[in-house]
Amino acid sequence: MNKADLIAKVQEILGADATKACAERALNAVIEAIQFGVKKQKKVQLIGFGTFSVVDRKARTGINPKTKEKIKIKASKAIKFKASSAFKAK
Template identity: 55%
Template sequence: MNKTDLVNEIAAKAQLNKVAAKAALEATLESIEQALANDDKVQLIGFGTFSVVEKEARTGINPQTKEKIQIPARKVVKFKPAAELAK
C-alpha cells in the first residue's frame, strides 16, 4: 500500500473527501515527525510505539574492497508493534 492508497482508504472509512483525508494524513505524519525530532516517544495504543534510538559508532567492512571503515554514531527511528498488531 502506498500513500495514495492509504489516503483513499482513510477517505472511504472516515467518509471524508480525498482532500480532507490527505490533509489529515499529512498532519498526522508531520506531528509524529516533529515529536521524534524532539526525541519524544509516540505511542499509539493498539497500533505501536515509535521511538528514537541512538546507535553507537562502530567499525564496519566495505564489502567491495574488504577495507575496514568507521561508521559514525547516529539516531534511528524504531517501531515496536502493539500486541494486537503483531498477531
Template identity: 50%
Template sequence: MNKTELIEHIAKTADISKAAATRSLDAMIGAVKVTLKKNGTVTLVGFGTFSVGKRAARVGRNPRTGEAIKIKAAKVPKFKPGKGLKDAVN
C-alpha cells in the same frame, strides 16, 4: 499499500474527501516526525509505539575493497507494535 492507496482507504472509510484525508495523514506523519526529532515517543494504544533509538559508532568494511571504514553513531527511528496490531496480524 502505498501512500495514495492509504489516502483512498482513509477517505472511503472516514467518509471524507481525498484532500482532507491527505491533510490528515500528512499532519499525523508530521507530528510523529517532530516528536521523534525532540527524542520523544508517540504511543498509539492498540497500534504501537514510535521511539528513537541510538546506534553506536562502529567499524565496517567496504565490500569492494575490504578496507575498514568508520561508521558514525546515529539516532534511528524505531517502532514497537502493540498487542492489538500483533493480534490482528496473527
C-alpha cells in the same frame, strides 16, 4: 500499500463526505505530529498501534562490500518502531 493507497483507504473509512484532499491532509497531519513528537519527546506511543522512539546507535566498524576495506561508521540516531501486541494480533 503506498501513500496514495493509504490516502484512498482513509478516505473510504471517513465516508462519503470526505474528499481525497481531506484524507490526504489528515494523513499528512498525523505523520507531521508523529515526527514532531519523536523530535521533541523522543517517543510517541499510540495505544493499539505501536511506539515510535529514538535510539542511539554506537560508532562501529563496517566493511565496504566492494573493496572489503574496513571503515568507521559514526554514531548516529535512528527511529525505531515497535508494534503493539494488539496490532500484531491483527
